[in-house]
Amino acid sequence: MTSNKPDTRTRILQAALELLNLSQGKEVRMADIARKANVSRQALYLHFSTRTDLLIETTLYLDDIKGAEERLKASRTAKTGAERLNAFIETWGTYIPEIYSLARALLAMKDTDEAADKAWSQRMGDMREGCEAAINALQHDKALSPDYTAEQATDILWMMLSVRNWEQLTKDCTWTQEMYISTLKSLANNTFVAKEQTT
Amino acid sequence: MTSNKPDTRTRILQAALELLNLSQGKEVRMADIARKANVSRQALYLHFSTRTDLLIETTLYLDDIKGAEERLKASRTAKTGAERLNAFIETWGTYIPEIYSLARALLAMKDTDEAADKAWSQRMGDMREGCEAAINALQHDKALSPDYTAEQATDILWMMLSVRNWEQLTKDCTWTQEMYISTLKSLANNTFVAKEQTT
DNA sequence: ACAAGAACTTTACACTGTGTAAAGTTGAAA
DNA sequence: TTTCAACTTTACACAGTGTAAAGTTCTTGT
Known part of the structure; x- marks a missing residue:
């Protein structure tokens, strides 16, 4: 036992x-x-070995508790690209507040501490893959706005969904979590999903 | 003399x-x-009195050298709301790299140092006014997208134009400065300027 | 010419928090 | 009963900020 x-x-x-x-x-x-x-x-x-190390290990521990990976994988089951985009925003947007305290601590060190920067970048790299997958799904559906290449679109979505942006909107602008999720969905859809042509 | x-x-x-x-x-x-x-x-x-104080005073000194206020005021002369929005993005977007080193130092302290946080928030508050003015100009032209209220739109534009976003796009995503400016203009126009109705 | 004072320099030190070092304690397994 | 791992305790080095106070130097007014 x-x-x-x-x-x-x-x-x-x-x-x-x-x-x-x-x-x-x-x-x-x-x-x-x-x-x-x-x-x-x-x-x-x-x-x-160091404080940074402890904090990094804590994020891994937290991911474990929260079942981060499984959750993010779930968004891959959506049928259309647009659905997938929304599912990803919903999942990630919901995840942010759960990890925010820790994210904040790491972000605070990122600018001066090499190891913290690396660890954070890796996490954000993982998150970026989710963005990329959603955008690719859109493109596969021929539903990606012609205004952007897939890579540009990924960059922009990645930017939109950054923890700093969540922080700014929910803290400085006092948006509710619901408002954040729904507005970012709308923003992303307007930006990335091609307008229906009445050809 | x-x-x-x-x-x-x-x-x-x-x-x-x-x-x-x-x-x-x-x-x-x-x-x-x-x-x-x-x-x-x-x-x-x-x-x-403190290191923070010195850094804050340095930002003021820098603004002075760069003629920050005059430049930002200039964007107010644009005729239409859409022009104004673009002018503001151009001006601010060009200003960011000039203040970036200092901004970075202040941002690094923001999370732990009260005074730095306050000073930075005030600067960003000033910048927000520029966003607000541009959005209001759009609304005045009846050209603001019906998807967002003026306040929401201001929040979103403010978010889009944050230094952290500039940092992410130009550093992590290795966008050129030109790309940054033009893409953010396109993004903002798509998002905030109402689509022309063929009614 | 000289006193006063402003604008520094020099030296010393307190304080905080991280990280290292090493000797001592304890409890369980072999 | 010894041995070992997993601690505790005590001590200290180090960096960087900020305080304190005495000493120097140059200017200026009388």
Whole structure:
């Protein structure tokens, strides 16, 4: 039988997660996480080589909990390209707020910390593949707007769906999550789906 | 006659600017700036209370040099709303790369430093007014797409034109500056300018 | 000519947070 | 009972920001 009390490593990851969710914005320090996990600060370094490493591992842990991959894969079952585009926006748009606290911490380091930058870029690269798949599906349906190449369209969709944009719209512009999802769908559809020709 | 050798304060601002432009990405420290300006590190604190303060003052200095306000005001002379929208995108889009180094430094602090956040928000608030004016001009022409309210449209345009988006498109997606400008114009026009009705 | 003061320099140090180092404790397995 | 892994405890190096205070230098007014 698998023990139900989590091992130290997992407890640290959970502590990091909780603190990040709680202390919105404020820096979460190694000492804070250690205290929350009921281990010594030094013990963190037995499991994670640096703070950056710990945060990166925490994102992986979170993805695991949330079942990120399965969810994103699900959007591939849609029939038409347009449906697929909408499904992807819905899925990703719903996922963002769940990972936002952590994303924010990583984003804050991205500009100065090489490793954090790399980790974040990789994640965004994965997300980009989802954008690409949706755009390709549109193109396959001959439903991609002639205004953009598939690559350009991917770039633009990727831009639209960035975490920073979600942050700006829901925080600075105080949009609700529903508004965000529906408006981005509308925006993406207007932009990428070719207008029906009454030829 | 006004002395042509700049006073210490100005020399510090110039040094900060140069270093930020040069050392793309890497942190610029107070000691670095002091060295470059040929003053002691302590002298910086005689002119600026904190590093954040210095960076903020540097942005103001830069705006001054670049004539930011005059340029942005110029876009207001356009006749139609659509022209105005394009003029604004052109002006702002051209301005971004000129302030990018500094913007980047401020953005990096924004997430943790209260004062930096405030200063940046204020700047972006100013930029938002330009977006709002362009959208209002469109609405006045009855040329605003019925898909969005003026406020929503402003929010979306503001989002589209964010520095982070410029960064993503030109750095990650390796778009040229020309491509950025022309694509964003096309994007904004498609999104906000009402389709001509053949009623 | 001299005092006063502004604008620095120099030296020293406090503080925060990350990360390293090494010796000591504890509990379980062999 | 020893041995080992997984910790704890204590100590410290290091970077970078910001404070403090005494010393220098140059200018200016009287």
